[in-house]
Amino acid sequence: MEINPLKENASFGKIRRSIISSFALTFIFAILLAIGINLTTNLREYESSIINLAGRQRMLSQKIAKSIYYLQTSEQNQIEISEDVALWSAVHRGFQNGHEALDIPKIENRTVDSILKAISPYQENIELISKQLNLANLSKAELRELSIWERKYLAGMDHMVEALQLHIDNTIGNLTYVLGILTFLFLIFIWLLYHFFIKRIIDSVGVLSKNMESQSRHLASILENTSDRIWTVDKNYTLIAYNSVFAKGRLDDGGIAPIKGENVLEAGYFLENKSKTKDYYDRVLSGTSFLTEVEIEKEGRKIFYELSFNPIIDDHGLIIGCSVYQRDITKRIRAMEELKESESSLKEAQRIANIGNWEWDIKNNEIKWSDQLYSIFGKDQKTFTPTYEALLELIHPEDREIFDSNVQYSLENREDPDISNRIILEDGHLRHVHQKGKVFFDKNNTAVRMAGTTQDITVMENARERILQQYRELQNFVYIISHNIRGPISTLLSLIDLLEHNDNRDHKDIILLMGNTVQKLDGTIKDLNHSLTLKNIATIDFEQVDLKGVMEDILILISDEIEKYHATIEFDFAKAPTAFGMKRYFSNIFYHLIMNSIKHRSPERDPHVVIYSNTTPIGGIQIVLSDNGKGMELNEERRKKIFNMYGKLSGSTHGKGIGLYLVKTQVETMNGSIEVESKNGEGSIFTINLLLNAMEKKLLAH
Amino acid sequence: MKNDLTYDLVLLVDDDSVINLVHHHIIKRTGIAKEIKIFLNPLEALLELRRKLVDNDIKILILLDINMPEMDGFEFLDKANTLAKEGKVFDLLMITSSIDYEDMAKGNSHPLINQYITKPLKYNEIINFVHSSSRLTPAP
Numbered sequence: 001m002e003i004n005p006l007k008e009n010a011s012f013g014k015i016r017r018s019i020i021s022s023f024a025l026t027f028i029f030a031i032l033l034a035i036g037i038n039l040t041t042n043l044r045e046y047e048s049s050i051i052n053l054a055g056r057q058r059m060l061s062q063k064i065a066k067s068i069y070y071l072q073t074s075e076q077n078q079i080e081i082s083e084d085v086a087l088w089s090a091v092h093r094g095f096q097n098g099h100e101a102l103d104i105p106k107i108e109n110r111t112v113d114s115i116l117k118a119i120s121p122y123q124e125n126i127e128l129i130s131k132q133l134n135l136a137n138l139s140k141a142e143l144r145e146l147s148i149w150e151r152k153y154l155a156g157m158d159h160m161v162e163a164l165q166l167h168i169d170n171t172i173g174n175l176t177y178v179l180g181i182l183t184f185l186f187l188i189f190i191w192l193l194y195h196f197f198i199k200r201i202i203d204s205v206g207v208l209s210k211n212m213e214s215q216s217r218h219l220a221s222i223l224e225n226t227s228d229r230i231w232t233v234d235k236n237y238t239l240i241a242y243n244s245v246f247a248k249g250r251l252d253d254g255g256i257a258p259i260k261g262e263n264v265l266e267a268g269y270f271l272e273n274k275s276k277t278k279d280y281y282d283r284v285l286s287g288t289s290f291l292t293e294v295e296i297e298k299e300g301r302k303i304f305y306e307l308s309f310n311p312i313i314d315d316h317g318l319i320i321g322c323s324v325y326q327r328d329i330t331k332r333i334r335a336m337e338e339l340k341e342s343e344s345s346l347k348e349a350q351r352i353a354n355i356g357n358w359e360w361d362i363k364n365n366e367i368k369w370s371d372q373l374y375s376i377f378g379k380d381q382k383t384f385t386p387t388y389e390a391l392l393e394l395i396h397p398e399d400r401e402i403f404d405s406n407v408q409y410s411l412e413n414r415e416d417p418d419i420s421n422r423i424i425l426e427d428g429h430l431r432h433v434h435q436k437g438k439v440f441f442d443k444n445n446t447a448v449r450m451a452g453t454t455q456d457i458t459v460m461e462n463a464r465e466r467i468l469q470q471y472r473e474l475q476n477f478v479y480i481i482s483h484n485i486r487g488p489i490s491t492l493l494s495l496i497d498l499l500e501h502n503d504n505r506d507h508k509d510i511i512l513l514m515g516n517t518v519q520k521l522d523g524t525i526k527d528l529n530h531s532l533t534l535k536n537i538a539t540i541d542f543e544q545v546d547l548k549g550v551m552e553d554i555l556i557l558i559s560d561e562i563e564k565y566h567a568t569i570e571f572d573f574a575k576a577p578t579a580f581g582m583k584r585y586f587s588n589i590f591y592h593l594i595m596n597s598i599k600h601r602s603p604e605r606d607p608h609v610v611i612y613s614n615t616t617p618i619g620g621i622q623i624v625l626s627d628n629g630k631g632m633e634l635n636e637e638r639r640k641k642i643f644n645m646y647g648k649l650s651g652s653t654h655g656k657g658i659g660l661y662l663v664k665t666q667v668e669t670m671n672g673s674i675e676v677e678s679k680n681g682e683g684s685i686f687t688i689n690l691l692l693n694a695m696e697k698k699l700l701a702h
Numbered sequence: 703m704k705n706d707l708t709y710d711l712v713l714l715v716d717d718d719s720v721i722n723l724v725h726h727h728i729i730k731r732t733g734i735a736k737e738i739k740i741f742l743n744p745l746e747a748l749l750e751l752r753r754k755l756v757d758n759d760i761k762i763l764i765l766l767d768i769n770m771p772e773m774d775g776f777e778f779l780d781k782a783n784t785l786a787k788e789g790k791v792f793d794l795l796m797i798t799s800s801i802d803y804e805d806m807a808k809g810n811s812h813p814l815i816n817q818y819i820t821k822p823l824k825y826n827e828i829i830n831f832v833h834s835s836s837r838l839t840p841a842p
Contacts, residue, residue, distance in 0.1 A: 487718070487799035490821035494724035497822065501731060513720045 040175035119156030122149040234321035284309035378425040396422035432461035488521035576613040581670040592659030597627035716767035762792040
């Protein structure tokens with residue numbers, strides 16, 4: 001198989017070089033041929049003129065001889081003879097040495113030279129005779145000699161002509177031969193030229209045109225296989241090429257199909273508006289590639305286009321035009337708008353629900369948080385990078401381990417995690433969050449990704465806690481009814497029964513007991529009544545409670561008891577004048593604590609109660625109440641029991657203690673704690689710690 | 703045969719003296735007790751119980767209140783349980799004003815409690831109990 005280098009790598013450059021080479025070769029060959037032909041032609045002309053001259057010389061020789069003969073017999077012009085002889089001699093010498101005036105070239109022929117040499121003595125003799133003064137009177141011998149010379153000369157001339165004729169014939173023969181060879185060579189040359197150049201040029205052109213055709217089909221396919229409008233314009237704004245989408249678009253837009261060669265500015269095909277259209281073309285024709293988005297209103301609908309301009313540059317770096325892509329990006333813009341909208345609704349929804357979503361790339365330990373999560377966890381998006389470890393750090397220490405093991409369990413058992421835990425914010429505030437997720441596995445069953453939501457359920461948790469507290473209060477109330485009211489009533493019933501069946505006992509004693517029991521019942525009911533009254537004092541909402549105000553109300557309420565037992569009550573709320581909570585709770589707390597102190601007073605001294613408030617280093621407040629009552633030795637069991645429903649500090653005083661139970665419940669409702677210290681015979685100290693801080697205040701207020 | 707129904711000692715444990723007085727009258731009227739002792743403080747009742755149980759043949763009935771300041775009825779039972787483990791047996795009636803179902807369930811399921819009685823205690827309730835099979839120390 002022949003490998004044609006041009007076929008492999010056909011290009012117009014190579015073709016051009018081949019054509020130039022073959023033309024040069026042809027030209028050189030043609031010049032050579034022309035020179036050859038010219039040379040032979042010249043030679044022939046030269047020899048022909050010599051032959052003619054020789055003929056004339058011969059005739060002139062005869063004429064001279066005849067004239068000399070005639071002169072012998074008749075009057076003849078001797079001068080005419082001498083003129084003829086002069087010419088004749090000149091020609092002869094011209095044959096020998098050339099003579100420019102007579103236009104006689106030197107004969108370069110050895111045969112002719114030798115002939116001329118041989119006849120030259122005859123010529124000289126004749127010339128000598130003709131110069132004799134007695135030319136008219138020549139002797140017979142002289143005439144005879146003249147005749148011999150003349151004949152010899154004529155014969156020489158004839159020989160010369162013959163020789164020349166022969167030479168010409170030879171030359172022409174040679175010429176034909178040379179021309180034949182030249183023609184043969186030319187044919188070979190033409191064949192070689194064809195074989196080595198022309199054929200290849202033809203092949204290359206064939207390949208090239210085939211390639212070009214294929215390429216142009218491919219290019220056309222590229223241009224057609226799109227919904228973009230594509231066209232090119234030269235630097236005079238003349239439309240050069242375009243794809244069918246462009247043509248169709250133009251038809252749809254204006255009803256007029258584009259025409260190659262039209263001026264795009266005058267064709268009324270505007271890219272945004274008339275002036276912008278020219279600006280765009282001018283900009284790209286100044287050599288800048290650029291992309292721009294335009295908005296066009298068509299039949300009341302907004303259409304968005306992306307326009308891409310690119311200059312077309314020739315081999316010399318000159319801008320010869322530009323190409324333009326026009327792409328309809330309306331759908332993309334709409335989709336992006338919709339996406340933005342849905343993103344913002346999602347954000348809004350997350351904000352409202354206080355829920356955030358996350359995605360955990362387990363392999364790379366990268367966690368992506370939605371904006372709301374940063375606000376739930378109280379972190380700055382710019383400075384905090386969520387990772388699993390960072391998340392664990394945020395989780396309440398008590399929940400951390402269980403959280404981690406829940407997550408590990410989910411990963412190992414392919415169970416979607418559902419975890420509620422507490423987190424601690426940077427400022428120490430506590431939040432309850434509920435996390436739900438889904439685990440994603442790769443084809444090797446390795447957990448690679450977990451995604452889910454985290455909802456801030458602090459408000460719900462707090463509400464739940466409050467409901468629980470209220471439930472406890474309600475339960476407490478049931479207990480009060482059950483024990484503190486039913487107790488005395490059952491006692492009364494027993495006493496009545498006793499009264500009916502007892503004969504040998506003094507009825508008076510029983511009636512006295514009945515009286516005592518009724519009084520106790522009355523006390524319990526009074527207690528309850530106080531609680532209910534206190535409940536009505538304040539609203540249910542948490543607020544800054546003025547402790548001094550509450551105290552003053554209480555003092556009025558219990559003024560009877562104070563007077564009766566000679567109690568003194570001292571209070572100082574200067575260091576922490578207010579506490580955040582519910583006013584009625586504080587009223588209850590103070591009421592029951594003071595009543596407790598009076599109830600358990602020492603028999604040896606009048607009751608004295610000191611109450612003061614203070615702030616704590618962690619931002620809460622502390623309320624301390626101390627008395628000089630009889631006190632008691634406390635152990636763990638008793639410490640707890642004091643605040644139980646039936647806890648009492650002394651077995652010797654009657655009446656079930658509901659007060660301290662209520663106090664504890666209400667302190668706890670306000671996220672506080674109460675502790676007691678007591679010493680037998682010296683008194684008791686109750687310490688209330690309220691841990692409320694600004695953030696919790698807000699949440700609770702909410 | 704009447705003697706079979708009697709107890710050598712009946713302990714009344716309640717922090718309310720009126721209740722104790724009433725119970726004293728009721729027990730006395732049933733005539734099941736040779737001796738009745740009243741305790742306001744359950745600790746003292748426990749001590750008495752320990753003292754008396756040394757004598758193997760003695761038959762004891764305890765009327766126990768649940769809610770008492772020093773020690774509630776269930777605590778009393780826990781302490782009394784250690785005595786029971788030593789083979790000392792006694793009958794015990796849990797007497798309370800509580801109508802709380804939780805307390806009642808707790809009382810009914812306790813192995814040392816023979817019966818759970820809601821105040822006020824009635825004469826017939828004692829009589830019924832004495833004749834019932836729920837007595838741990840039935841007549842020989």
